[in-house]
């Protein structure tokens with residue numbers, strides 16, 4: 001590949017005809033990275049996902065579909081991971097943008113050979129490589145990889161991003177003139193209305209379905225919601241749809257007006273990685289955790305520092321005088337400019353109504369102001385919440401109980417409940433009960449989620465407490481792990497002269513959370529490290545034969561170990 005780069009002069013002359021408004025991003029530089037046109041999307045930029053905003057678009061396709069460089073440039077980074085983006089390529093372009101191609105099935109042959117050499121040199125399946133400048137230059141439209149579903153992906157697609165190279169900030173790729181056919185407007189499904197009081201903040205939330213007959217959305221029943229409170233917040237459940245795809249995708253922009261005045265605007269033009277977890281303040285976290293429902297809040301919790309809002313008046317809250325009626329209207333749009341509109345009215349009345357039911361006052365034993373450091377400490381437990389843990393003052397309920405499970409070696413500490421979001425890691429120290437000294441190095445802080453599987457959050461011993469970090473509220477206790485991982489062979493035969501490879505399903509008795517590493521493994525043939533790929537979502541490691549192993553008798557040995565150092569060895573002879 002001997003492609004010369006665009007010079008910076010070319011770059012700037014190119015910038016010169018980018019307009020100030022709609023064309024803030026180059027419109028002709030990038031082409032679609034997949035051959036099928038128009039692109040069909042199963043995910044859009046800024047879409048609400050668990051604990052993050054989606055930072056790319058998901059382009060539909062099948063395993064092995066060729067992936068093309070979206071523009072002239074060079075490979076800046078190659079990464080292989082059992083989770084996350086799986087096999088991923090980063091291309092730097094001379095116009096100051098980086099494109100990212102995730103979940104790839106395979107890299108182009110030259111890149112694949114480079115990756116494989118690095119994996120053998122580092123004796124690791126997981127690699128994160130930055131090739132020297134000029135090593136892999138690519139033309140626009142050159143095939144760089146094949147589509148796949150590696151990493152955290154549940155079906156073949158290309159995860160495609162465009163980032164500003166200088167600050168690694170993802171920008172909505174659909175703002176770059178890529179072709180998708182989208183004549184379908186977003187849909188508005190439900191609103192949720194929140195009322196507030198002075199003492200506890202949000203006191204209640206009520207959901208109301210929206211319906212459309214004429215193109216404009218209205219309440220399913222009536223047109224006015226009556227309430228007695230002076231302050232109201234609104235959240236909206238809305239998705240975008242496009243031609244030829246049944247997926248519920250994320251919207252581009254959500255605008256709310258009150259009495260026809262701009263009141264709130266949320267836009268998914270860019271996502272800043274260090275802000276992405278503020279999604280748990282943007283959406284209704286309890287709805288997400290309890291029901292898997294995603295509501296855009298159209299008001300800001302006090303600790304929400306997300307930069308995706310514009311024109312927010314009164315933090316998005318709506319104030320009502322007694323007897324006053326206000327008109328609330330939404331306009332929700334996609335990048336193609338299709339708009340869905342909805343309108344309803346809210347009225348403050350004197351008499352209590354049943355329309356917005358008051359919830360009982362919260363039961364709590366600690367008040368944790370969001371603007372300061374907070375701690376809960378007693379003999380058995382020490383919890384330190386740094387400033388910024390909560391998005392609003394938290395009326396916190398702490399409790400402790402005696403465990404019924406004999407595998408638990410402390411009291412069970414209930415840190416409020418898992419429906420309240422926590423922005424960053426906080427420190428949790430637990431004192432053990434009846435834990436023999438000989439098992440101290442097998443102990444860990446366990447999250448006792450309600451899914452039934454306990455999670456290992458690790459921990460170090462400090463002043464008699466086992467101290468770990470987590471960013472989930474809920475039940476915690478000390479447990480021990482002395483059980484090695486399970487290793488189940490697949491297609492491992494005494495004679496593999498006709499086999500292309502073999503694999504194992506590896507699993508452990510505990511999940512991992514916080515900073516605890518997942519299962520580790522090392523595979524050897526005749527005492528030499530060999531590459532086994534790891535697909536974390538399928539719990540499978542796989543080996544493919546190549547020229548390195550000649551015909552004849554060989555010995556295979558696999559070691560798999562968990563975060564507590566419990567190790568399983570599996571070994572057998574085979575003929576090649």
Ligand SMILES: [Zn+2]
Nearest residue numbers: 043057058159
């Ligand atoms: Zn994606």
